[in-house]
Amino acid sequence: xxxxxxxxxxxxxxxxxxxxxxxxxxxxxxxxxxxxxxxxxxxxxxxxxxxxxxxxxxxxxxxxxxxxxxxxxxxxxxxxxxxxxxxxxxxxxxxxxxxxxxxxxxxxxxxxxxxxxxxxxxxxxxxxxxxxxxxxxxxxxxxxxxxxxxxxxxxxxxxxxxxxxxxxxxxxxxxxxxxxxxxxxxxxxxx
Amino acid sequence: xxxxxxxxxxxxxxxxxxxxxxxxxxxxxxxxxxxxxxxxxxxxxxxxxxxxxxxxxxxxxxxxxxxxxxxxxxxxxxxxxxxxxxxxxxxxxxxxxxxxxxxxxxxxxxxxxxxxxxxxxxxxxxxxxxxxxxxxxxxxxxxxxxxxxxxxxxxxxxxxxxxxxxxxxxxxxxxxxxxxxxxxxxxxxxx
DNA sequence: AAATTCAATGAATAAAAAATTAATGAAAAG
DNA sequence: CTTTTCATTAATTTTTTATTCATTGAATTT
Numbered sequence: 001x002x003x004x005x006x007x008x009x010x011x012x013x014x015x016x017x018x019x020x021x022x023x024x025x026x027x028x029x030x031x032x033x034x035x036x037x038x039x040x041x042x043x044x045x046x047x048x049x050x051x052x053x054x055x056x057x058x059x060x061x062x063x064x065x066x067x068x069x070x071x072x073x074x075x076x077x078x079x080x081x082x083x084x085x086x087x088x089x090x091x092x093x094x095x096x097x098x099x100x101x102x103x104x105x106x107x108x109x110x111x112x113x114x115x116x117x118x119x120x121x122x123x124x125x126x127x128x129x130x131x132x133x134x135x136x137x138x139x140x141x142x143x144x145x146x147x148x149x150x151x152x153x154x155x156x157x158x159x160x161x162x163x164x165x166x167x168x169x170x171x172x173x174x175x176x177x178x179x180x181x182x183x184x185x186x187x188x189x190x191x
Numbered sequence: 192x193x194x195x196x197x198x199x200x201x202x203x204x205x206x207x208x209x210x211x212x213x214x215x216x217x218x219x220x221x222x223x224x225x226x227x228x229x230x231x232x233x234x235x236x237x238x239x240x241x242x243x244x245x246x247x248x249x250x251x252x253x254x255x256x257x258x259x260x261x262x263x264x265x266x267x268x269x270x271x272x273x274x275x276x277x278x279x280x281x282x283x284x285x286x287x288x289x290x291x292x293x294x295x296x297x298x299x300x301x302x303x304x305x306x307x308x309x310x311x312x313x314x315x316x317x318x319x320x321x322x323x324x325x326x327x328x329x330x331x332x333x334x335x336x337x338x339x340x341x342x343x344x345x346x347x348x349x350x351x352x353x354x355x356x357x358x359x360x361x362x363x364x365x366x367x368x369x370x371x372x373x374x375x376x377x378x379x380x381x382x
Numbered sequence: 383a384a385a386t387t388c389a390a391t392g393a394a395t396a397a398a399a400a401a402t403t404a405a406t407g408a409a410a411a412g
Numbered sequence: 413c414t415t416t417t418c419a420t421t422a423a424t425t426t427t428t429t430a431t432t433c434a435t436t437g438a439a440t441t442t
Contacts, residue, residue: 008418025307032400033399042421043420043422044401048401113364115216154370157360161360162375165357166356176345180341184378186378186382225430236390237390239432245430
């Protein structure tokens with residue numbers, strides 16, 4: 001049998017899951033608390049028993065997204081370009097297996113970009129700064145000669161915008177298959 | 192002097208412009224009609240004198256986006272890959288010169304993706320189907336040998352997701368320069 | 383210059399959404 | 413077995429946001 005504590009935790013997760021799905025497909029502002037409660041199969045009152053406000057619920061999700069974004073650094077790769085291949089391959093595999101991954105991706109991007117995001121939540125989301133994190137790897141690859149020439153930050157941005165665009169579409173519509181990681185890595189690869 | 196008719200038209204444009212900017216940066220749902228009126232320097236009452244509802248205003252913008260999306264087909268290009276280069280180059284140039292272009296791009300994508308978009312507006316937005324439009328060009332390039340192998344639709348999707356991701360970021364933040372068109376075209380280019 | 387039109391306002395109203403609360407009963411603790 | 417806790421709901425209240433409306437005065441027409 002399920003203890004009270006377990007049940008409580010499960011309920012929390014159900015709410016978080018429902019909210020994530022709705023925030024991603026409809027956006028935070030367009031998602032009504034009644035939608036969330038309905039999708040989580042409970043009354044709105046109960047939802048407020050678990051989270052004191054819609055905003056706090058959002059904040060919790062963004063915090064989770066921040067936690068989950070521990071990128072496996074320059075994991076034992078001989079060349080910088082191999083890191084990009086590995087990274088992209090792994091990311092796409094995760095997204096296929098765990099649709100929640102692609103959703104989180106989109107949630108974080110939305111929170112960062114959207115000016116309507118409450119300031120303190122935006123700040124948390126902004127702590128994920130993938131573009132800057134990849135700049136040194138690109139610089140390394142340029143020295144090696146495996147990554148094409150160009151301002152590292154602009155290259156990193158191009159790569160990430162592409163990943164973002166792909167994740168974004170995949171999160172809301174899995175009809176079209178994800179691309180081959182190699183195609184995307186070719187944005188930064190030196191020929 | 193400005194005639195009444197001219198003034199009326201100008202006011203309409205001011206509202207449309209203000210709304211576009213806000214819908215793009217905050218999303219449709221998070222944008223209040225008072226925000227729109229304020230940005231257009233008028234009272235809410237006057238705004239409703241020009242547009243019968245927030246939704247109709249949205250619809251008008253989406254219709255404009257649909258009109259504006261007349262892609263210059265396979266404009267006199269010897270190779271399919273040249274079409275991609277030309278297209279991307281032109282698009283990026285437009286975006287730099289006319290920030291409204293990047294915004295429209297984002298508005299249409301949001302309308303298509305967001306489940307909260309009113310059904311009839313979504314239908315209008317859905318008439319822009321860039322992915323399908325580029326499939327035959329990719330197939331042509333594959334025959335020629337200028338475009339890499341792979342399911343044309345998936346390739347087209349990869350290219351478009353990337354363009355989308357770039358436009359999306361650029362629309363909301365011009366701090367980071369747009370990438371070189373060649374980098375992006377390399378997603379589909381055969382080496 | 384009188385009559386009419388219409389841009390414009392801001393306060394009033396309606397509608398929608400978020401949050402609260404009192405009530406209920408089942409589970410856990412004593 | 414009694415008491416306490418707490419998950420749960422449905423109805424209600426509060427807050428926010430969209431929309432309407434009566435009014436004003438300036439521009440245009442007759």
